Amino acid sequence: MIEVTDLETNFSTGFIHRRVVRAVDGVSFWIEEGETLGLVGESGCGKTTLGRSILRLIEPDRGRIVVDGTDVTALSRSELRRFRPRMQMIFQDAYASLNPRMRVSESVAEPLKIHRMGSRADIDRKVRELIEEVGLNEEHLNRRPYELSGGQNQRVALARVLALKPKFLVADEPTSALDVSVQAQILNLIRDLGRDYRMTCLYISHDLGVTRAMSSRVAVMLEGRIVEIGRTADVFDRPCHSYTQRLVDAALAGRARAPPERPPLPAAPTMVEVRSGHWVEETV
Amino acid sequence: MTNEALLEVRGLKVGFPTPDGLVRASDTVDLEIYPRETLGLIGETGSGKTVLGMAILRLLQPNAAIEGEIRYRDRDLLTLPEDEMRKVRGREIGIVLQNSGTSLNPVYTVGTQIAEAVTLHQGLSGHDARQRAVELLDAVGIPDPVRMAGEYPHRFSGGMRERALIATALACRPTLLIADEPTKGLDAVTKRGIVDLFSEIDRDRSVLFITHDIETVEDLAARVAVMYAGEIVEVGGVREVFWDPAHPYTRGLLASLPERGMRPIPGSAPSLITLPPGCRFSPRCGCAIGGCNREHPGLVEVGPGHYARCMLYD
Numbered sequence: 330m331i332e333v334t335d336l337e338t339n340f341s342t343g344f345i346h347r348r349v350v351r352a353v354d355g356v357s358f359w360i361e362e363g364e365t366l367g368l369v370g371e372s373g374c375g376k377t378t379l380g381r382s383i384l385r386l387i388e389p390d391r392g393r394i395v396v397d398g399t400d401v402t403a404l405s406r407s408e409l410r411r412f413r414p415r416m417q418m419i420f421q422d423a424y425a426s427l428n429p430r431m432r433v434s435e436s437v438a439e440p441l442k443i444h445r446m447g448s449r450a451d452i453d454r455k456v457r458e459l460i461e462e463v464g465l466n467e468e469h470l471n472r473r474p475y476e477l478s479g480g481q482n483q484r485v486a487l488a489r490v491l492a493l494k495p496k497f498l499v500a501d502e503p504t505s506a507l508d509v510s511v512q513a514q515i516l517n518l519i520r521d522l523g524r525d526y527r528m529t530c531l532y533i534s535h536d537l538g539v540t541r542a543m544s545s546r547v548a549v550m551l552e553g554r555i556v557e558i559g560r561t562a563d564v565f566d567r568p569c570h571s572y573t574q575r576l577v578d579a580a581l582a583g584r585a586r587a588p589p590e591r592p593p594l595p596a597a598p599t600m601v602e603v604r605s606g607h608w609v610e611e612t613v
Numbered sequence: 614m615t616n617e618a619l620l621e622v623r624g625l626k627v628g629f630p631t632p633d634g635l636v637r638a639s640d641t642v643d644l645e646i647y648p649r650e651t652l653g654l655i656g657e658t659g660s661g662k663t664v665l666g667m668a669i670l671r672l673l674q675p676n677a678a679i680e681g682e683i684r685y686r687d688r689d690l691l692t693l694p695e696d697e698m699r700k701v702r703g704r705e706i707g708i709v710l711q712n713s714g715t716s717l718n719p720v721y722t723v724g725t726q727i728a729e730a731v732t733l734h735q736g737l738s739g740h741d742a743r744q745r746a747v748e749l750l751d752a753v754g755i756p757d758p759v760r761m762a763g764e765y766p767h768r769f770s771g772g773m774r775e776r777a778l779i780a781t782a783l784a785c786r787p788t789l790l791i792a793d794e795p796t797k798g799l800d801a802v803t804k805r806g807i808v809d810l811f812s813e814i815d816r817d818r819s820v821l822f823i824t825h826d827i828e829t830v831e832d833l834a835a836r837v838a839v840m841y842a843g844e845i846v847e848v849g850g851v852r853e854v855f856w857d858p859a860h861p862y863t864r865g866l867l868a869s870l871p872e873r874g875m876r877p878i879p880g881s882a883p884s885l886i887t888l889p890p891g892c893r894f895s896p897r898c899g900c901a902i903g904g905c906n907r908e909h910p911g912l913v914e915v916g917p918g919h920y921a922r923c924m925l926y927d
Contacts, residue, residue, distance in 0.1 A: 371800040372771070478881065479658070505798075508657035508825055513869035513877035535800040542871035579805035 336392035354553035367544030653830030656840030707782035724762025772803035849919030
């Protein structure tokens with residue numbers, strides 16, 4: 330579904346003394362249809378640049394990117410624009426990625442209008458459907474980003490992306506700024522929607538716990554290169570590269586000191602309301 | 614713990630008047646910090662944990678309505694004259710504020726900023742203060758401290774800025790250190806470094822470690838307090854609270870961790886202006902019973918030194 334071959338992206342810095350930084354250094358990998366590939370690494374390792382380069386939000390200097398049978402690197406500007414709806418991205422800071430002057434309804438309708446997807450009435454109906462799908466409701470339609478919480482803004486960003494029914498989604502740390510309970514809501518939502526829409530996903534994160542929960546395979550990035558890639562359980566439980574080992578150790582250092590004698594507490598039971606005000610523990 | 618508390622917060626209420634009504638950021642908070650202990654304070658955005666940390670050093674904006682008592686070594690910090698308070702800040706109680714990027718002054722070198730604190734509180738001369746700044750940077754693990762002391766904050770990475778701030782807070786060897794989200798926004802390896810640094814520095818001082826990162830608290834603290842909607846809803850030993858949580862909110866918080874099933878708590882936290890009647894967590898609580906939306910529960914002892922604010926234990 331996604332095939333990236335020998336991708337390279339350089340940045341040059343400095344005005345007089347030009348220096349070239351190779352942010353993505355010959356990266357190759359593929360993602361199967363409907364699969365989520367996790368991408369982990371510390372800040373500054375090039376994860377975000379890689380994600381953006383695949384979508385040509387940053388022009389790569391070398392390499393080939395094939396998305397759903399189309400060679401993205403060979404597309405002209407106008408062809409690329411027509412292809413855009415099929416590959417989308419969500420960002421770490423949803424608040425910053427939304428236009429502060431637009432109401433939720435306008436923000437979600439915008440991609441539909443740009444890509445001329447239906448009449449005004451169609452778009453209106455579509456926006457309402459999308460808003461409900463991401464767990465918001467009618468009363469949010471007239472709000473602006475500053476009137477919403479971080480989690481709600483990320484839901485709006487998701488609705489905008491889903492409006493275009495993309496085949497490929499790059500998620501760049503969409504929950505790293507959120508609290509854990511909100512993070513769990515958004516992660517579940519992304520996972521469910523990914524399944525419903527049969528989306529292929531590149532999930533960028535520095536949180537190994539989140540990556541484990543979200544992806545079937547994982548790639549570890551260090552200084553612009555992928556140093557290890559494989560099934561998530563294999564990579565995290567039996568890391569082969571010393572850097573992956575270090576990442577896993579850093580994440581697990583606390584666990585080792587935690588009391589091992591007691592098993593982790595089962596999650597709080599879900600309660601079901603059998604009649605008004607009468608709750609009973611759900612039997613699994 | 615049988616020894617006497619170093620800091621005791623009693624019935625602390627903090628409100629901020631706004632055009633929409635009073636925001637009750639902290640409501641009747643009781644908390645003790647003992648000598649040489651690290652107390653974790655966890656809670657989600659807007660639960661009032663930062664306000665609590667700032668209130669201890671009287672760093673809140675002047676229009677904040679503050680009630681209650683904060684006893685530190687037989688003095689009430691809330692009624693202390695300002696010049697006395699200035700001696701407490703930095704010298705006896707240090708603070709590492711949130712957002713290391715904005716806490717450092719961009720137009721002075723890092724060394725100058727650390728030396729400033731030393732000169733001010735310990736009366737060292739320019740040269741000695743400078744020397745001390747370099748020592749402090751070295752102690753918090755900054756490589757090549759002599760050179761880095763002469764660099765401006767923008768040359769420091771996020772993790773290094775955090776270290777520099779910790780160095781500043783430690784400059785006068787305070788007995789209590791308040792650290793507000795020192796690991797926020799750092800990647801796993803950098804975070805590990807900061808956590809290790811804290812586990813080294815907390816041996817001879819008390820630390821109030823404010824965070825929303827549950828794992829970090831598990832690593833560093835012996836006791837933990839959980840805040841929800843301006844109140845402490847559970848407090849106790851880290852083992853008891855994280856492995857056998859009593860309050861349904863704490864249980865929900867732990868269950869939302871990816872490692873523990875990633876099951877979210879339904880709904881969202883209430884506005885601090887219009888709080889729900891009765892227990893503040895009751896509208897989202899799967900265990901809510903009849904009286905939960907009418908009676909406001911107090912902290913009940915559920916185990917030795919382990920308290921929870923829930924009707925289930927009344």
